[in-house]
Amino acid sequence: MRAREFVQESRTGTITQDVGRALPGAFKIPALKNQDPYLQYRFGVAIAGAKGAAQRAQDGVPDFDGKESVFGENEIVVSYDPHVVDYIHDALESMGMPASDAVQIGTMASEEAVDVDTRSPVKAFKGYK
Secondary structure, three states: OOOOOOOOOOOOOOHHHHHHHHHOOOOOOOOOOOOOHHHHHHHHHHHHHHHHHHHHHOOOOOOOOOOOOOOOOOOOOOOOOOHHHHHHHHHHHHHOOOOOOOOOOOOOOOOOOOOOOOOOOOOEOOOOO
């Protein structure tokens, strides 16, 4: 017995319209092939840029002129590895840059800001400290 003998399809032809209803906001972009991850990455960054530009326009924030980022153009490295300073210095020196170019802007411990309440809102009771 073959499957086609007992499986009855309710219709034949394309189901594109039905699938389109199940995937709202779905787009096909033939110019962007899924075999090029770098192109996909660039498109993702461009989408984020377009969304940010629309939000800035809505908020009345002037467009970015491309001269300098409001966040600076500094590389930020965040790591819990206690030896990360040595790795950063070695990496900078291997690139011909002075190790002094690395400026630590945070503590090596993971700490809350001083204005964050670290006490539990749950009142202690017997069996719970």
